[in-house]
Each structure stands twice: as C-alpha cells, then as structure tokens.
Amino acid sequence: MTPADIEFLARFLKERSGLAIGEEKRYLLESRLAPIVRRAGLASLPALVARLRSGVDSALAQDVVEAMTTNESFFFRDGAPFTQFTDVILPQLMAARAATKTIRIWCAACSTGQEPYSLAMLLADRAAQLAGWKVEIVATDLSNEVLERARSGLFTQFEVQRGLPIRLLLKHFTQEGDRWRIAPKLREMAQFRTLNLLRDFSPLGRFDVVFCRNVLIYFDEATKTDVLTRIGRQMAPDGFLLLGAAETVLGGRSPFKPHPSHRGLFMPTPASGAAAPASSAARFAVVR
Template sequence: MTELDFDYLCTFLKARSGLALGAEKRYLVESRLIQVCRRFEVNTLPELVTTLKAGRNHSLENAVVEAMTTNETFFFRDKGPFDLFRDVLLPRYLNSRASARRLRIWCAAASTGQEPYSLAMLVKEASARLAGWNVEILATDISTEVLDKAKAGLYSQFEVQRGLPIQLLLKYFKQEGDQWRIAPEIRAMVDYRPLNLIKEFGHLGVFDIVYCRNVLIYFDKPTKTDVLRRLANAMAPDGALLLGAAETVLGLTDGLSPDPVNRGLYGKSAEAATTLRVAASA
C-alpha cells in the first residue's frame, strides 16, 4: 500500500467515523483491511482503495468502517465503572428520581453488547429496589455488524469467562452447545440502534447515565470536543458520564467536569447545569 493509499484511507475513515489514525496505525489498517479484501474478493489493498474512491460499493465502504471501529470488549470490563453504577449511581438516582421512577441509560459505544448486558444484569439484580420503575437501556454503535451480534446475545466460552462472574453466567445465560445465550429477560431490557457519534444524536432525548468508554481515544481533538459537547447536551442536569480509563474531558470542554471522588465519572459543570435548569424552568 502506498503512502497515498494510506492517506486516502485515513481521510475516508475520518470523514465516515471520526476515527483519527496516525502513521503508527498503518499495520493495524493493513491487517484488518486484508480481511475485508478477502471477504469482498478484492485482490489487493490498492484495489480496495480504488474501489472506495469510485464510491459505488456501499457495503464495502461500511465493511471498511466496521473493520476499523470494532474493538474487543468483555463483560464488566474494568469492573470500576460497574461498581460505580451499582454503588454510587443507582442509589443516587433511586433517591433523586423517586417521584418520576424513570431512569434512562445510554451505552454510546455498545459494540457486541457486553456493556449494556452487564448493566442490565445489575439492574435486574437490583429489581427489588426498582419495583415499579421504568429503566431504559439504549445501546448504540456505528457498526451494524457488531449490533447484530449484540442482539443475538450469543457468546463463546472465552467471551463469557472474561469478567463475567460464574454466578451471573449461571443465572442469566443458557448453554447452547459450546456457546452461551443471554436470557430473554435481559435481552429484552436493551434497545439496540445503529448510531454514528460524529453525527447528530439529539433526537435520542435526555439521559441520566451515559457510558461512552474507549471510543473518544480514536477521535482527534476537535471531534472529541464536539462529541463531548453534544453528550453534555444529552445529559440531565445531574446526569452522569462514564469515560474509559485513558479518556478525559479536561482541556476539551468546560461543560463537563470530573467527579472529585470517583475516577472515570463526569458530571455537568455547575454553571452548565444551572444554565440548563434555568432554561428548563423558563
């Protein structure tokens, strides 16, 4: 692949998904796109680039974006963000939303479903305290391919052993040969929709809790700032945002600020939240 071909792929991926690739990602691009070549019976990467430039093969274009934006994940990944949900956020909103009895959660980069299903299992475990509540879990991802896997809720033995406690595996999965399928009652708690974060998402409404982990790291600074600004707009005044361990809002937006106690948790800045409250009551 020539420098020009690589540059074209970088520009294409940036425009389509916001993905910012440096020269050090060249190996990753080649190894992932070679698999796309095989699937679409394209002989070489330069030929793939030529086909993309022609702009007539939309399924190939989608496959290229999906191949580069799909990342491995696992149940209860990093543990901390899920402990925060169970021990901090759920008690907080059980109290502050006691009259409305409604909680809206958004997993903005849901991938193959492990994150939303992990949250759904925690909600289910808290069902005694949530009796009579309407808990929505919206799960979105740019890749329709990973969303299909998420919707199917069928995981390999390897996948269910990474982060999923054995008690929860027994309780919420059913064995199908060598694979494990998520229980229908957990599957039904999650609404999956395709969504590209670099495009407008205001129509999704306002959320109490937003998980947007390990996706901002792939964006350049202006895209990060833009996505964070719009995420803040999609959060309730006392809403919570959870980012990945390598991500932050610092230096990117004044609308969000880190929680002083809980690492990885962000809320609306006092000023931004007040402005919203005033606007809502006006």
C-alpha cells in the same frame, strides 16, 4: 499502497468514524483490509482504495469502517464503573427521580453488548428495590455486525469467562452447545441501535447516565471535544458520565467536571446547555 492511498484511507476513516490513522498504522490497514479485498474479489488494496474513491459502493465503505473499528469488550470491564453505578449513581438517581420513577441509560460504542448486559444484570439483581421503576438502556454502535451479535445475546465460552462471575453466568445464561445465551428478560432490557457518534444523536433524547467508554481514545482532540459537547447537551443536569480507564474530560472546554469523590465519574457543568427532551419514542423496560 502508496502514501496517497494511505492518506485517502486516513481521511476516509476520520470522516466516517472519527478514527485517527497515521502512516505508522499502515500495518493495521493492510492486515484488517486484506480480508475485505478477498471477499470483494478485488486484486489489491490499491484497487480497494480506487473503489472507495469512486463512491459507488456504500456497502463496501461500511465494511471498511467496520473492519477498522476496535470491538474489544467484556463483561464488567474495569470493575469500578459498575461499582459506581450501583453504589453512587443508582441511589442518587432513585432519590432524584422518585416522582417519575424513570431512568434512561445510554451505552455508546457498546460493541457486542457486554456493557449494557452487565448493567441489565445489576438492575435485575435489584428488582425488588426497583419495583415499579421504568429503566431504559439504549446501546449504540456504528457497526451493524457487532450489533447483530449483541442482539442475539449469544456469547462464547471465552467471552463469558472474561469478567463475568460464575454466579451471574449460572443465574442469567443458558448453555447452548459451546456457547451461552443471556436470558430473554435481560435481552429485552436493552435497545440496540446503529449510531455513529460523529453524526447527530439528538433524536435519542435525554439521558440520566451515559457510558462512553474506551472509544474517545481513538479520536483526535477536536473530535473528542465535539462528541463530549454534544453528549453534554443530551444529559440531565444531574446526570453522570462514565469514561474508560485511560480517558478523561478535556480541561476548560469540556461540558463535564470530575465528580469530587469518585475518580473516573463525571457530571455535566452548568455550561453544558439545555438538555434534550426525553425521546417520545422511548420504550422502557419495567424492572420487576
């Protein structure tokens, strides 16, 4: 590929997904896009770039974006956010929402579904405590491929061995050959939707908790600021934001402030702006 080809791909990926790709990532472009070149019957990577430049193949464009996104995920990743959810967030929200008994959770960039299903397991294990409550988990990703896998709830042996306690595996999963499928009750607790964080997500409505973990690290500072600002507008004033272990909010321009007692947990600032109304099309899962 020529420098002009790499420059085009970097601009294309930045506009479509927010990914910041430089010349130093040439090897990554070549290794991840080579299979697409073969599947599309193209002669070379420059031929792929030429097809993208023409703008006539939207399916190919989506394939390129999906190939370049990192879909690393595993159950109860990093541990601490899920402990904070059960020990800090859930008790505070249950006290604050006692009148409505509703909680909305958004898992942004959910990949193959381990994060929302981890939350579903935590909620299911507290079914008695949450009896009568309506809890909605909305899980989004820009990749249709990983969302289809998430909706199936089917995981390999390797995937269930990464972070999932054996107690929860035996309680909530059924073995199918060499794979494991999560219980239908837990699959029904999560709504999986295609969503690009660079686009308008206000139709999702207002959320009490947002997990936006391990995706901002792929964005430049301006994109991070924009995404965080718009997330802030979607959150209840007393809501909670959880980021990845290597991520943080961005100084004075951020609509969030660190929780005073819990590292990695953030809360909206008063300057976040009015929160969006709850989605009128929301489908809640009643925890029994």
